[in-house]
Amino acid sequence: xxxxxxxxxxxxxxxxxxxxxxxxxxxxxxxxxxxxxxxxxxxxxxxxxxxxxxxxxxxxxxxxxxxxxxxxxxxxxxxxxxxxxxxxxxxxxxxxxxx
Amino acid sequence: xxxxxxxxxxxxxxxxxxxxxxxxxxxxxxxxxxxxxxxxxxxxxxxxxxxxxxxxxxxxxxxxxxxxxxxxxxxxxxxxxxxxxxxxxxxxxxxxxxxxxxxxxxxxxxxxxxxxxxxxxxxxxxxxxxxxxxxxxxxxxxxxxxxxxxxxxxxxxxxxxxxxxxxxxxxxxxxxxxxxxxxxxxxxxxxxxxxxxxxxxxxxxxxxxxxxxxxxxxxxxxxxxxxxxxxxxxxxxxxxxxxxxxxxxxxxxxxxxxxxxxxxxxxxxxxxxxxxxxxxxxxxxxxxxxxxxxxxxxxxxxxxxxxxxxxxxxxxxxxxxxxxxxxxxxxxxxxxxxxxxxxxxxxxxxxxxxxxxxxxxxxxxxxxxxxxxxxxxxxxxxxxxxxxxxxxxxxxxxxxxxxxxxxxxxxxxxxxxxxxxxxxxxxxxxxxxxxxxxxxxxxxxxxxxxxxxxxxxxxxxxxxxxxxxxxxxxxxxxxxxxxxx
Numbered sequence: 018x019x020x021x022x023x024x025x026x027x028x029x030x031x032x033x034x035x036x037x038x039x040x041x042x043x044x045x046x047x048x049x050x051x052x053x054x055x056x057x058x059x060x061x062x063x064x065x066x067x068x069x070x071x072x073x074x075x076x077x078x079x080x081x082x083x084x085x086x087x088x089x090x091x092x093x094x095x096x097x098x099x100x101x102x103x104x105x106x107x108x109x110x111x112x113x114x115x116x
Numbered sequence: 117x118x119x120x121x122x123x124x125x126x127x128x129x130x131x132x133x134x135x136x137x138x139x140x141x142x143x144x145x146x147x148x149x150x151x152x153x154x155x156x157x158x159x160x161x162x163x164x165x166x167x168x169x170x171x172x173x174x175x176x177x178x179x180x181x182x183x184x185x186x187x188x189x190x191x192x193x194x195x196x197x198x199x200x201x202x203x204x205x206x207x208x209x210x211x212x213x214x215x216x217x218x219x220x221x222x223x224x225x226x227x228x229x230x231x232x233x234x235x236x237x238x239x240x241x242x243x244x245x246x247x248x249x250x251x252x253x254x255x256x257x258x259x260x261x262x263x264x265x266x267x268x269x270x271x272x273x274x275x276x277x278x279x280x281x282x283x284x285x286x287x288x289x290x291x292x293x294x295x296x297x298x299x300x301x302x303x304x305x306x307x308x309x310x311x312x313x314x315x316x317x318x319x320x321x322x323x324x325x326x327x328x329x330x331x332x333x334x335x336x337x338x339x340x341x342x343x344x345x346x347x348x349x350x351x352x353x354x355x356x357x358x359x360x361x362x363x364x365x366x367x368x369x370x371x372x373x374x375x376x377x378x379x380x381x382x383x384x385x386x387x388x389x390x391x392x393x394x395x396x397x398x399x400x401x402x403x404x405x406x407x408x409x410x411x412x413x414x415x416x417x418x419x420x421x422x423x424x425x426x427x428x429x430x431x432x433x434x435x436x437x438x439x440x441x442x443x444x445x446x447x448x449x450x451x452x453x454x455x456x457x458x459x460x461x462x463x464x465x466x467x468x469x470x471x472x473x474x475x476x477x478x479x480x481x482x483x484x485x486x487x488x489x490x491x492x493x494x495x496x497x498x499x500x501x502x503x504x505x506x507x508x509x510x511x512x513x514x515x516x517x518x519x520x521x522x523x524x525x526x527x528x529x530x531x532x533x534x535x536x537x538x539x540x541x542x543x544x545x546x547x548x549x550x551x552x553x554x555x556x557x558x559x560x561x562x563x564x565x566x567x568x569x570x571x572x573x574x575x576x577x578x579x580x581x582x583x584x585x586x587x588x589x590x591x592x593x594x595x596x597x598x599x600x601x
Contacts, residue, residue: 024479028479029475032475032478032479032482033475034459035478035482036433036474036478037437037440037455037458037459037462038459038462038463038466038471038474038475039459039460039462039463039464044468044471047468048471048472048475051472051533052472052475052476052479054533054534055425055476055533055534056479058421058422058425058534059422059425059426059489059493061418061419061422062419062422062423062492062493062496065416065419065496067492067495067496067499070495070496070498070499071495071498072491072494072495072497072498073494073495073497073498073501073548074324074494075310075324075354075550076310076324076497076501076548076549076550076551077309077310077311077356077550077575080357082348082350082353082355082357083353084350084351092217092218096217096218097217099215099217100214100215100217100443100444100445101442101443101444102441102442102444102445102446102447103447109442109443111442111454111457112449112451112453112454112456112457113453113454114453114454
């Protein structure tokens with residue numbers, strides 16, 4: 018990562034779009050400043066040679082435990098849907114996707 | 117003595133002896149809550165529901181049908197726990213008005229144990245913060261000095277216990293969010309081993325790090341609460357099948373012959389001298405109690421924060437993708453189609469710290485940067501975990517300060533994210549390694565602020581941690597001091 022240029026404002030705006038976040042101009046400025054300083058800080062990981070080290074995704078060994086595949090009643094539809102911002106019939110309403 | 121200042125086990129004794137009722141204890145908590153409302157501990161209070169539950173608990177007791185040691189004890193929950201019948205916001209405006217359709221497993225176990233649920237507690241939005249100042253609603257304040265923060269992200273959980281508006285609370289700890297606020301408010305907080313407590317019904321932040329744990333007035337209460345919530349849950353495939361031992365049985369056995377590791381990397385230049393002196397004195401105290409101090413080294417400690425803020429933000433950016441204004445939560449729809457709805461909903465719904473972390477995580481996972489940031493952080497995570505493995509070959513527990521400073525002032529660290537992140541410098545490594553760690557009061561500063569120390573243990577060895585903590589607590593009165601009288 019040491020060769021990378023620090024993140025610039027255009028990259029911040031691009032990442033915001035990837036993350037599905039609108040950011041105001043002021044937010045983009047602040048995020049650029051903050052991300053530059055945070056990314057500069059995490060560069061300290063470059064001090065370590067980790068070429069031979071395995072990556073850890075979970076620290077404690079856990080077997081993935083699947084419960085028996087038995088039919089059980091599911092949550093009533095009314096409960097599932099009660100929190101949705103828009104209900105259409107028995108489904109979640111979303112803005113039109115296809116013109 | 118005010119009923120609200122009792123520990124849960126003292127209350128239980130009085131309940132059992134018929135000296136007080138659960139209704140009286142619940143009323144005492146609610147009165148304390150009113151008296152300390154300015155501390156901002158709670159986001160939702162269910163006074164009527166709590167009184168009803170308390171009356172039912174008293175009825176059970178009268179019929180000799182009490183459910184166990186926590187029956188009739190008023191508690192409260194960090195607002196990250198799904199609760200049916202009470203709002204759950206996770207400290208975020210994006211979940212304003214959300215009512216969960218079910219109880220999480222830890223919540224259900226506490227309800228089944230007969231506890232009384234007073235309400236839901238303030239927190240940093242989506243558990244992202246170390247001061248509770250990133251709450252989407254209001255900052256919580258430290259009961260020992262309301263111009264100071266209570267720590268975070270389980271700030272409300274710490275304040276409620278320290279101020280007496282709940283006898284015990286649940287928090288969650290991803291990088292120190294139980295232990296750091298416990299230290300800053302003078303209470304006991306335990307982050308159990310990764311997988312020890314089910315996370316079903318807990319809003320996810322960083323799934324390889326998150327763990328649920330007790331926040332209590334003393335070590336005995338901590339053991340009882342852990343006993344109640346620990347164990348495998350078929351609804352959480354990451355919860356462990358490792359047998360749950362009795363945490364209360366060995367509690368009073370002391371530390372004679374125990375080897376306590378002291379890592380030099382946790383006693384660094386620049387840390388608060390009073391914190392250092394307090395933990396040094398605690399180590400001397402352990403020597404007098406018959407423990408042996410062993411020098412150990414955790415050489416990658418200094419990299420912990422960098423690893424944490426890449427791993428945790430990467431996982432958070434994925435976990436928080438679910439808040440998109442479709443199935444639950446707030447929706448902001450400018451009427452320009454689906455993408456605009458997503459962008460506006462999330463842009464308006466999330467606060468600045470959550471956005472900052474989603475951005476950082478998205479960047480660390482994005483094409484071209486994945487290996488340089490995320491994979492690299494995971495590799496250094498391996499080194500951090502190995503440090504502990506090697507250290508625990510030489511000792512039974514490790515004792516360190518919990519936080520480099522006592523509670524800092526409100527506003528002191530909000531303008532500099534890295535400065536705020538460094539508040540977790542002594543706590544994040546434990547999450548990266550999946551280990552259990554407990555914070556308990558080790559003393560007070562000259563100005564009267566609590567100081568905490570951490571006892572860390574091997575995976576699933578919470579019993580030894582609790583015994584070590586209890587041995588110290590028995591010799592000192594720090595845990596029995598109350599912020600509000």
